[in-house]
Amino acid sequence: MAYALEVRGVSLRFGGVRALTDVSFGVNEGELFSIIGPNGAGKTSIVNCVSGRYTPTEGQLFYQGRDITGLKPNHRAALGIGRTFQNLALFHHMTVLDNIMVGRHHLLKNNFITGPLYWLTGARREELEHRRKVEEIIDFLDLQSVRKATAGTLSYGLRKRVELARAMALEPKLILLDEPMAGMNFEEKEDMARYIVDLNEEYGMTVMMIEHDMGVVMDISHRVTVLDFGRKIAEGLPADVLDDPHVKKAYLGEEDEVLDALDDSLPVAEASA
Amino acid sequence: MMDYAGRVAQADTYPKMLRLNAKEHGNEIALREKDLGLWRTLTWNDYQTRVHDFTLGMVELGIKRGDVIGIIGDNRPDWVAAEIAAHAIGGLSLGMYRESLPDEVLYLLTYGETKIVFAEDEEQVDKLLELGERAPHLKHIVYSDPRGMRKYDDPRLILADDLAARGRELAAREPGLYDRMVDATDGNDVAILCTTSGTTSNPKLAMLKPGLMLRHCATYLTFDPKGPEDEYVSVLPLPWIMEQVYALGKGLLSRMKVNFVEEPETMMNDFREIAPTFVLFAPRIWESIAADVRARVMDSSALKQRLYDIGMKSGLAALAQGKHSAVADTLLFRALRDRLGFTRLRSAATGGAALGPDTFKFFRAMGVPLRTLYGQTETLGAFTLHKPDEVDPDTTGIAMGESIKIEIRDPDANGVGEIVVSHPNMFSGYYKNEAATNADLRGGWMFSGDAGYFNASQQLVVIDRIKDLAQTARGDRFSPQYIENKLKFSPYVAEAVALGDGRDYLAAMICIRFSIVSKWAEKNRISFTTYTDLSSRPETYELLRKEVEAVNATLPPAQRISKFLLLYKELDADDGELTRTRKVRRTVINEKYGDIIEAIYSDRPDIDIDTTIRFQDGTTQRIRCTLPVVDLRAQNQTAEAAE
Numbered sequence: 001m002a003y004a005l006e007v008r009g010v011s012l013r014f015g016g017v018r019a020l021t022d023v024s025f026g027v028n029e030g031e032l033f034s035i036i037g038p039n040g041a042g043k044t045s046i047v048n049c050v051s052g053r054y055t056p057t058e059g060q061l062f063y064q065g066r067d068i069t070g071l072k073p074n075h076r077a078a079l080g081i082g083r084t085f086q087n088l089a090l091f092h093h094m095t096v097l098d099n100i101m102v103g104r105h106h107l108l109k110n111n112f113i114t115g116p117l118y119w120l121t122g123a124r125r126e127e128l129e130h131r132r133k134v135e136e137i138i139d140f141l142d143l144q145s146v147r148k149a150t151a152g153t154l155s156y157g158l159r160k161r162v163e164l165a166r167a168m169a170l171e172p173k174l175i176l177l178d179e180p181m182a183g184m185n186f187e188e189k190e191d192m193a194r195y196i197v198d199l200n201e202e203y204g205m206t207v208m209m210i211e212h213d214m215g216v217v218m219d220i221s222h223r224v225t226v227l228d229f230g231r232k233i234a235e236g237l238p239a240d241v242l243d244d245p246h247v248k249k250a251y252l253g254e255e256d257e258v259l260d261a262l263d264d265s266l267p268v269a270e271a272s273a
Numbered sequence: 274m275m276d277y278a279g280r281v282a283q284a285d286t287y288p289k290m291l292r293l294n295a296k297e298h299g300n301e302i303a304l305r306e307k308d309l310g311l312w313r314t315l316t317w318n319d320y321q322t323r324v325h326d327f328t329l330g331m332v333e334l335g336i337k338r339g340d341v342i343g344i345i346g347d348n349r350p351d352w353v354a355a356e357i358a359a360h361a362i363g364g365l366s367l368g369m370y371r372e373s374l375p376d377e378v379l380y381l382l383t384y385g386e387t388k389i390v391f392a393e394d395e396e397q398v399d400k401l402l403e404l405g406e407r408a409p410h411l412k413h414i415v416y417s418d419p420r421g422m423r424k425y426d427d428p429r430l431i432l433a434d435d436l437a438a439r440g441r442e443l444a445a446r447e448p449g450l451y452d453r454m455v456d457a458t459d460g461n462d463v464a465i466l467c468t469t470s471g472t473t474s475n476p477k478l479a480m481l482k483p484g485l486m487l488r489h490c491a492t493y494l495t496f497d498p499k500g501p502e503d504e505y506v507s508v509l510p511l512p513w514i515m516e517q518v519y520a521l522g523k524g525l526l527s528r529m530k531v532n533f534v535e536e537p538e539t540m541m542n543d544f545r546e547i548a549p550t551f552v553l554f555a556p557r558i559w560e561s562i563a564a565d566v567r568a569r570v571m572d573s574s575a576l577k578q579r580l581y582d583i584g585m586k587s588g589l590a591a592l593a594q595g596k597h598s599a600v601a602d603t604l605l606f607r608a609l610r611d612r613l614g615f616t617r618l619r620s621a622a623t624g625g626a627a628l629g630p631d632t633f634k635f636f637r638a639m640g641v642p643l644r645t646l647y648g649q650t651e652t653l654g655a656f657t658l659h660k661p662d663e664v665d666p667d668t669t670g671i672a673m674g675e676s677i678k679i680e681i682r683d684p685d686a687n688g689v690g691e692i693v694v695s696h697p698n699m700f701s702g703y704y705k706n707e708a709a710t711n712a713d714l715r716g717g718w719m720f721s722g723d724a725g726y727f728n729a730s731q732q733l734v735v736i737d738r739i740k741d742l743a744q745t746a747r748g749d750r751f752s753p754q755y756i757e758n759k760l761k762f763s764p765y766v767a768e769a770v771a772l773g774d775g776r777d778y779l780a781a782m783i784c785i786r787f788s789i790v791s792k793w794a795e796k797n798r799i800s801f802t803t804y805t806d807l808s809s810r811p812e813t814y815e816l817l818r819k820e821v822e823a824v825n826a827t828l829p830p831a832q833r834i835s836k837f838l839l840l841y842k843e844l845d846a847d848d849g850e851l852t853r854t855r856k857v858r859r860t861v862i863n864e865k866y867g868d869i870i871e872a873i874y875s876d877r878p879d880i881d882i883d884t885t886i887r888f889q890d891g892t893t894q895r896i897r898c899t900l901p902v903v904d905l906r907a908q909n910q911t912a913e914a915a916e
Contacts, residue, residue, distance in 0.1 A: 135309035141418070145538035147310060190890070198421060 002065050004029040004206045005050065005174055010059035012045050019045040020230045022098060032200045032207045034217045037227035043210040044086055047176045051083045052076045063174070078106055082172030084163045086179045092152030096143060096162050097134065099151050103169025104130045143193055157188035164195065165256050174201070177209040181216055183197060189213060193220050226250065274498045277526055284888055285460030285484035288324065288361040290525040292455055295321040298528060301501060307535035307543050315350055323350065325451050327358035329440030331389065338363030341385035341466065345369040345378065346393025346596070348533050351417045351433055353520055355391040360464045360483060361454050367466040367478070372846070375400045379407055379662050380475055384705065385466060389872035394418035402427060426480045460484020466704050467514050469650045472869030478704035480652045483731055485698035489653040490522035492674040496658060497620055503529035504549045504617070508540050514650040515553060545614030552621050555630035556758070562613065563632045564764040568789050580604050588638035597640065602680035606639045615641050622646050624655060625860045626856060627755060629762040633666035645669045647735055651719050652701045657733050679733060681726055688726040691739055693718045741859065743774035749831040753777070756832065757857065763820040764789050768844045770823050772870055778835040779828065780873050783817060784843045808839040809898050818903055825905065830913045835906045836873055841896055842886055844901050873902055
């Protein structure tokens with residue numbers, strides 16, 4: 001089966017720094033796919049390559065069989081790729097509702113000339129239609145009580161949720177979540193995990209998620225890829241990845257004796273990567 | 274005023290009354306619900322259609338006369354429609370509190386051998402599915418919100434809209450069936466099982482007859498009239514008797530519009546949008562609104578604080594003389610009423626427990642026509658209420674109608690005894706519990722278990738539950754709840770437990786109000802981590818000490834708090850420490866915190882705590898800390914000497 005998203009041999013260099021080295025993987029249609037790895041492993045670089053903020057130095061990206069390597073971010077969004085950011089990128093002085101509405105910008109047909117001719121151009125009908133969609137998302141993410149609140153006044157956990165709402169408003173087929181649970185408390189994480197699973201199951205969105213919190217990743221992901229120093233070191237079902245000795249070393253840390261054993265095997269693994 | 278009794282004579286059950294309203298006022302608004310950010314209206318025709326479809330849908334599922342039909346979830350149109358549909362089928366409706374734990378739900382389901390439950394959403398459905406084999410009678414679970422339900426394939430599950438569709442199919446095959454079923458309903462058949470908010474672990478189920486319910490509502494409405502122009506926001510729990518009275522009984526009888534909020538969290542906002550003409554809040558809610566206003570004033574600019582002080586002062590001064598201050602209204606109260614959604618209030622009530630006189634004055638000064646009512650589930654809710662022009666915060670008013678008889682049994686020297694009541698529309702006993710019925714209902718009189726007396730102006734004063742009145746070892750009688758309410762009037766206090774029964778002196782265990790105390794701590798640059806940490810800070814103790822001293826100043830010497838400590842966790846209904854209506858369960862507290870209570874009275878300056886607390890999600894946390902005990906006896910003696 002063709003992948004919804006395929007990353008083929010992608011490398012990314014910033015001058016002498018190799019952020020990504022020959023990374024390849026594929027995300028199936030309808031999958032909840034996670035990328036994990038220690039700090040600086042290149043996780044966000046991957047998301048930025050897929051969303052179009054970075055252009056890979058080498059390699060190609062395919063979205064539903066189409067080569068998107070050279071496409072601009074807005075074109076990729078129009079194709080159905082949405083994302084959230086690790087460090088929030090909301091409009092702080094706008095309301096939650098308006099922030100989410102922004103997510104629908106590329107779906108609006110009216111512009112600043114036809115918009116003011118409210119009834120003639122269907123701008124009214126269009127606005128109502130979009131507002132209804134946004135309200136469905138607000139309902140889905142339980143944001144009713146902060147609908148009219150200014151985004152900047154909300155707690156961090158809530159702002160993360162608003163960001164997700166905005167990405168959802170794009171009606172993407174593939175959604176990229178960059179550390180959706182970073183900086184959240186236990187309860188907020190549980191809620192967010194619930195939303196991500198529902199997003200995947202109820203809305204049928206393909207999800208590519210980057211996350212630090214191993215517990216959450218292992219609980220909800222269908223498949224996991226592990227990056228370390230810009231290279232892929234493992235991929236598979238959550239349970240298999242957890243058992244992988246390279247992952248244990250790179251990500252989780254391990255007891256000394258295991259580490260010693262790993263030291264011998266690691267160069268081999270790197271050579272084959 | 275409408276002829277309430279006349280309407281009850283025409284239609285003595287809920288389905289009949291609904292049909293009458295739909296026939297005469299079919300296109301008028303009956304209900305509103307906020308959904309996806311908009312208020313959506315249901316006319317009396319829409320309302321009846323939903324009930325019609327539910328009723329026949331249940332017939333298709335095999336639900337029969339005499340079956341118990343459970344309902345659990347947030348207040349929504351489908352909740353009330355399910356109840357009326359239950360009655361149309363000749364069944365008994367059983368409302369369950371939405372926060373009930375699976376085991377509490379199981380108890381009620383087993384007790385009523387409930388075959389069908391209307392469970393609003395995934396959260397409630399999860400509870401029912403979790404019961405599995407333990408609820409063998411449960412054959413059907415109807416849900417209204419399909420969100421998150423895709424993962425289940427339990428054959429008992431049915432979407433409310435699908436149930437309604439099956440009902441319409443039956444109606445097409447058998448036209449007139451619904452009308453015949455409604456005709457067959459009898460107002461003298463028990464149709465409502467209403468849980469009593471007892472302080473014991475398992476609730477009793479009071480059997481109520483809709484005909485009597487409507488007649489009692491007619492008495493109530495004659496005393497406090499409502500009509501189709503009135504707006505009501507349904508936020509009290511629907512299984513509770515008073516919400517049954519308002520959202521169903523009075524809603525059907527007076528045709529006041531009943532509004533359902535979007536989510537419990539959006540309540541205050543939605544409330545403001547509707548600006549209802551009538552409201553009943555538990556004392557706790559009035560207190561938290563007042564506390565919230567004060568907290569926001571604390572956060573505002575110096576100018577606004579000044580204006581608030583001036584407005585409040587002149588408002589209270591005017592109230593004391595029975596007047597209303599125009600200055601205060603312009604400066605403060607008009608804006609405050611608007612902010613709180615009280616602009617159109619013509620009638621407001623509190624009940625269920627005592628409300629601090631200061632809070633009472635706060636709202637009266639604001640122009641909220643607050644009155645106190647009193648009653649029990651067994652008496653079909655409230656039967657006393659203040660007259661509009663004779664409001665006394667210390668009393669609960671007078672009987673609503675001449676048919677209501679109130680007596681004080683076994684009064685002591687001060688006229689204090691047990692309140693007993695008799696009126697023609699009382700409950701018909703407890704479901705499957707004759708012993709309890711015979712204990713509480715003797716010779717047509719309901720023994721309330723409440724201690725009270727009539728004051729000089731013949732208004733009923735309710736002190737406390739008789740069994741909850743406490744007596745110190747020195748023989749001074751006191752009401753712990755009364756003292757707790759005084760403490761809780763402080764914005765910094767969330768919950769309090771007054772101790773002292775059989776002891777030499779009174780003491781208190783206090784739970785800080787985290788939202789406010791944490792804000793105060795931030796402002797004063799006091800660092801803290803958790804609730805436990807914050808409540809054991811010396812600065813917090815100093816803050817609360819002042820609050821307790823202020824309360825002591827208003828109490829007679831024998832009832833002053835001699836010692837207090839700040840508890841390491843909040844009291845919680847899920848831990849059985851409070852009832853669902855948030856009254857303190859003393860037996861549970863005495864058992865659970867027995868060690869702490871002993872330590873308070875053992876003259877130790879502090880208590881070492883090592884315990885485990887259990888969170889709602891099942892995780893546990895070990896808590897180890899040292900709780901200081903503050904001794905105020907020296908101050909109290911000085912104060913007494915000064916007096």
